[in-house]
Amino acid sequence: MSAIAQKKGFGSALWDWLTTVDHKKIAILYLASGGFFFVVGGIEAMLIRIQLAVPDNSFLSAGLYNEILTMHGTTMIFLAAMPILFGYMNAVVPLQIGARDVAFPFLNSLGFWLFFFGGIFLNLSWFMGGAPDAGWTSYASLSLYSPGHGIDFYALGLQISGAGTYIAGINFLVTIINMRAPGMTYMRMPLFTWTTFVASALILFAFPPLTIGLFFLIFDRMFGANFFDHTMGGNTIIWEHLFWIFGHPEVYILILPAFGIFSEIFAIFSRKRLFGYSAMVFATVLIGFLGFMVWAHHMFTVGLGPTANAIFAVATMAIAVPTGVKIFNWLLTIWGGSIKVTTPMLYALGFIPSFVAGGVTGVMQAAAPLDYQLHDSYFIVAHFHYVIVGGVVLAILAGLHLYWPLMFNTMLSEKLGKITFWFFFLGFHATFFIQHFLGLMGMPRRVYTFIEGQGWDLFNFISSMGAILMAIGVIVLVINIVMTTVKNVPVGNDPWKDGRTLEWAIPQPVPFYNFKRTPLVRGLDTFWIEKQEGNKEGMSYAEPLSDIHMPNNSFIPFVMSLGLFIAAFGALYNGEKAWAVPVLVIGLGITLASMATRSLKDDHGYHIHKEDLMDHKGGNY
Amino acid sequence: MGHDTHVVVAKNKTQYEYARRKRSQTMQMQVVTFAIMIFLTFIAFAAVAAGMSAYYVGPVILLLAAIQVVLQLYYFMHMSEKGHNMPAFFLYSGALFGFTFVITFLTIVWW
Amino acid sequence: MAEEVKYTPQTWPEHPETANLEGKNKFLGFWLFLGGETVLFASLFATYLALKNKGPEGMEFTTQSLFELPLVFVMTMLLLTSSLTSVYAMYHMKNFNFRGVQTWMAITVLLGFGFLALEIYEFYHYVHIGFTYSQSAFSSSFFTLVGTHGLHVVIGLGWIILLMLRNAKRGLSIYTAQKYYTASLYWHFIDVVWVFIFTVVYLMGVMS
Numbered sequence: 026m027s028a029i030a031q032k033k034g035f036g037s038a039l040w041d042w043l044t045t046v047d048h049k050k051i052a053i054l055y056l057a058s059g060g061f062f063f064v065v066g067g068i069e070a071m072l073i074r075i076q077l078a079v080p081d082n083s084f085l086s087a088g089l090y091n092e093i094l095t096m097h098g099t100t101m102i103f104l105a106a107m108p109i110l111f112g113y114m115n116a117v118v119p120l121q122i123g124a125r126d127v128a129f130p131f132l133n134s135l136g137f138w139l140f141f142f143g144g145i146f147l148n149l150s151w152f153m154g155g156a157p158d159a160g161w162t163s164y165a166s167l168s169l170y171s172p173g174h175g176i177d178f179y180a181l182g183l184q185i186s187g188a189g190t191y192i193a194g195i196n197f198l199v200t201i202i203n204m205r206a207p208g209m210t211y212m213r214m215p216l217f218t219w220t221t222f223v224a225s226a227l228i229l230f231a232f233p234p235l236t237i238g239l240f241f242l243i244f245d246r247m248f249g250a251n252f253f254d255h256t257m258g259g260n261t262i263i264w265e266h267l268f269w270i271f272g273h274p275e276v277y278i279l280i281l282p283a284f285g286i287f288s289e290i291f292a293i294f295s296r297k298r299l300f301g302y303s304a305m306v307f308a309t310v311l312i313g314f315l316g317f318m319v320w321a322h323h324m325f326t327v328g329l330g331p332t333a334n335a336i337f338a339v340a341t342m343a344i345a346v347p348t349g350v351k352i353f354n355w356l357l358t359i360w361g362g363s364i365k366v367t368t369p370m371l372y373a374l375g376f377i378p379s380f381v382a383g384g385v386t387g388v389m390q391a392a393a394p395l396d397y398q399l400h401d402s403y404f405i406v407a408h409f410h411y412v413i414v415g416g417v418v419l420a421i422l423a424g425l426h427l428y429w430p431l432m433f434n435t436m437l438s439e440k441l442g443k444i445t446f447w448f449f450f451l452g453f454h455a456t457f458f459i460q461h462f463l464g465l466m467g468m469p470r471r472v473y474t475f476i477e478g479q480g481w482d483l484f485n486f487i488s489s490m491g492a493i494l495m496a497i498g499v500i501v502l503v504i505n506i507v508m509t510t511v512k513n514v515p516v517g518n519d520p521w522k523d524g525r526t527l528e529w530a531i532p533q534p535v536p537f538y539n540f541k542r543t544p545l546v547r548g549l550d551t552f553w554i555e556k557q558e559g560n561k562e563g564m565s566y567a568e569p570l571s572d573i574h575m576p577n578n579s580f581i582p583f584v585m586s587l588g589l590f591i592a593a594f595g596a597l598y599n600g601e602k603a604w605a606v607p608v609l610v611i612g613l614g615i616t617l618a619s620m621a622t623r624s625l626k627d628d629h630g631y632h633i634h635k636e637d638l639m640d641h642k643g644g645n646y
Numbered sequence: 647m648g649h650d651t652h653v654v655v656a657k658n659k660t661q662y663e664y665a666r667r668k669r670s671q672t673m674q675m676q677v678v679t680f681a682i683m684i685f686l687t688f689i690a691f692a693a694v695a696a697g698m699s700a701y702y703v704g705p706v707i708l709l710l711a712a713i714q715v716v717l718q719l720y721y722f723m724h725m726s727e728k729g730h731n732m733p734a735f736f737l738y739s740g741a742l743f744g745f746t747f748v749i750t751f752l753t754i755v756w757w
Numbered sequence: 758m759a760e761e762v763k764y765t766p767q768t769w770p771e772h773p774e775t776a777n778l779e780g781k782n783k784f785l786g787f788w789l790f791l792g793g794e795t796v797l798f799a800s801l802f803a804t805y806l807a808l809k810n811k812g813p814e815g816m817e818f819t820t821q822s823l824f825e826l827p828l829v830f831v832m833t834m835l836l837l838t839s840s841l842t843s844v845y846a847m848y849h850m851k852n853f854n855f856r857g858v859q860t861w862m863a864i865t866v867l868l869g870f871g872f873l874a875l876e877i878y879e880f881y882h883y884v885h886i887g888f889t890y891s892q893s894a895f896s897s898s899f900f901t902l903v904g905t906h907g908l909h910v911v912i913g914l915g916w917i918i919l920l921m922l923r924n925a926k927r928g929l930s931i932y933t934a935q936k937y938y939t940a941s942l943y944w945h946f947i948d949v950v951w952v953f954i955f956t957v958v959y960l961m962g963v964m965s
Contacts, residue, residue: 237797252808258816270800317743321754624923656768
């Protein structure tokens with residue numbers, strides 16, 4: 026079977042996207058839906074800043090403000106940042122380690138569709154009686170008594186998309202452990218692969234507690250359980266623990282891949298080997314491990330007692346050490362390098378001071394006594410936006426420019442990219458730097474408005490103006506993407522000219538089977554080594570040309586996720602609508618039936634024959 | 647690592663007999679393991695049924711459970727065989743994290 | 758293709774479950790999944806221990822008044838034995854004896870059903886005397902912990918039955934052997950969790 030694509034109609038193209046199991050296409054799906062939710066979350070952020078621009082504002086009502094605030098946080102973390110990073114992981118990691126695909130292509134597709142339907146379900150709450158309104162942390166006493174179905178949408182939607190994330194995590198772990206090309210030892214893995222590995226391990230251990238917490242919430246609200254109801258012997262602190270046991274590693278699930286992207290960028294555009302590679306790997310693993318031992322620092326003011334607070338404070342401060350190691354290694358990578366300030370490099374250079382600022386305020390909050398002062402104030406808001414926006418979002422934007430040629434074989438405009446950077450970067454600092462002072466001046470977080478004359482008016486106004494700058498930056502980025510796509514100028518091999526790792530050695534557009542022959546990895550930065558030795562092909566090979574085994578496309582992941590999506594409506598309206606239980610049963614039935622179908626059929630995939638490979642050059646899109 | 651192929655190798659008679667005998671010895675070991683597990687379970691139930699002091703019985707039955715789980719993992723689930731480094735690493739990491747959750751929930755949830 | 762090969766006991770590999778890359782991936786992926794399951798059950802255990810015997814003012818139910826050891830003992834024996842029978846199935850799998858695999862898996866399933874029936878009886882009994890899911894925080898956490906384990910048993914039973922049906926005609930190959938191996942790992946893991954349940958929930962519950 027020759028799978029070299031012909032021109033397709035819209036219908037068959039759509040079908041191709043719905044059934045694809047190719048990690049490169051799933052990467053694009055993740056990027057596109059993550060990008061969509063990023064815009065949605067961004068609009069919510071703008072509404073928040075409009076409301077807070079002036080005192081005593083009535084642009085949004087208090088209830089609606091709570092909903093928008095909750096959805097902004099939830100959307101940005103679960104539906105924008107994580108999926109976009111998954112997009113990059115899917116696009117890059119298999120190529121970086123010399124694999125033909127991920128370990129479980131079918132599950133890869135299932136993971137995406139679960140995330141997608143979970144995200145849609147969560148956002149449907151806007152049109153079906155109101156969004157969740159208890160904050161992205163959804164603390165139990167508050168969320169238990171939230172009227173309407175907002176919280177139910179939150180719990181069920183996150184449950185579904187969380188399952189997708191969990192699957193994706195296992196998939197990347199197995200891919201990285203089992204499918205590295207010959208010669209790609211652990212200590213030769215590029216940093217983005219390493220950070221993906223550690224982030225996936227965190228997903229493996231962090232998502233089950235969230236699953237349990239969400240189930241407790243679902244059972245308490247919808248099925249009459251009493252986990253968090255103190256009159257029935259329950260305890261609301263259990264939710265806080267379970268949420269933060271998940272929630273703190275989640276922060277590292279986001280930031281570690283961001284570190285990985287920046288590590289790649291610093292090495293590529295300083296045209297130097299990454300300084301202190303092994304220290305970087307060690308720091309990554311250590312951050313991952315410590316990330317699990319610090320969750321209660323989000324709960325210092327709960328009253329855990331001085332002993333518990335002290336233990337968690339010290340553990341938290343310890344994380345600053347490996348993070349500091351990373352910062353210095355990046356600085357020393359740039360030191361003496363032959364630097365090219367491209368758009369990704371610009372983001373990376375902007376990242377260091379921004380993230381350090383966020384990290385330092387983090388250590389301040391780690392001091393439990395001081396945290397009593399800072400807790401629930403705008404200082405906290407400023408802190409976590411400095412790490413999330415200053416770290417993760419800058420990495421996402423940098424990665425977009427860096428990996429765009431790899432994913433689409435075109436180059437985003439550098440000029441527009443730099444305009445975006447300056448708008449976004451200046452806007453970001455204008456928005457959030459000043460919020461530190463708002464916090465210190467006593468402005469509590471999560472308030473929908475404030476009385477004038479407390480000294481907060483000007484700072485809030487400046488903050489809102491900064492948000493407008495960020496929005497302009499994002500609009501320029503969208504224009505950039507549209508223009509690049511319309512122009513459609515192919516870039517060919519090694520688009521940045523300074524690629525160091527395997528993914529840049531591959532012909533562009535990337536063939537759907539990735540590597541015609543499995544490459545032989547001869548060291549860290551293997552492509553760089555080959556280029557130095559004048560190897561025109563950019564790769565050494567570990568095997569002769571032979572048939573390639575490929576997985577078949579499948580529609581089952583889509584149906585399986587759709588079943589859960591339908592079942593969620595049943596659970597949501599349980600005890601309220603007559604059709605609730607039948608819908609729940611039908612939905613689960615669809616999911617189970619599609620699982621059985623998958624199980625009963627033998628699906629061995631197909632082979633691309635040697636003869637077809639001989640003269641095949643480009644990819645299939 | 648690249649290609650998903652498996653080379654079929656036939657054993658000669660001696661190798662085949664040896665492999666079979668080896669497997670049957672392993673199976674005997676499994677039955678012994680099972681007997682130990684039943685025995686440990688019996689002790690645990692008997693100790694509790696006898697109504698001895700909880701301070702004494704509690705730690706003992708937890709220890710018995712731990713031993714039983716180790717037997718289950720290493721013999722029934724073959725973790726003693728080669729190629730189980732990664733499974734062991736991830737399982738123990740999970741167990742370690744899980745253990746800290748249980749400790750916290752026992753100490754700082756109520757006050 | 759590897760899956761078209763007709764094996765004989767002589768050519769059957771020593772470790773059919775990890776004989777090709779697909780098998781190796783599934784083997785590792787499933788173990789990682791079990792690592793995540795460990796954390797999942799740890800969260801449930803932690804919650805149960807925090808909420809044990811906690812309920813509304815004047816609640817009459819306690820672990821001491823509720824649990825009956827003889828029933829739990831029988832359940833434990835059934836599940837432990839089913840763990841051994843699935844080891845037997847894997848022994849025959851390695852000997853390339855398909856009928857042995859099916860027979861011992863069937864016995865495993867029967868024992869599993871025995872366990873499940875007793876658990877359903879136990880739950881029914883509790884509900885009957887008023888210890889319902891909504892009765893207290895204690896009841897919610899108890900039913901959720903033990904019920905999640907029970908759900909795993911149900912899934913395991915469904916999985917193994919489906920496996921036996923789908924492969925009845927196909928017989929043993931590297932492709933199918935891997936599936937049996939994973940299912941038996943899952944079944945052992947269910948047993949591992951039960952060891953902690955009978956120790957921490959039931960035995961430590963009745964201890965004075």
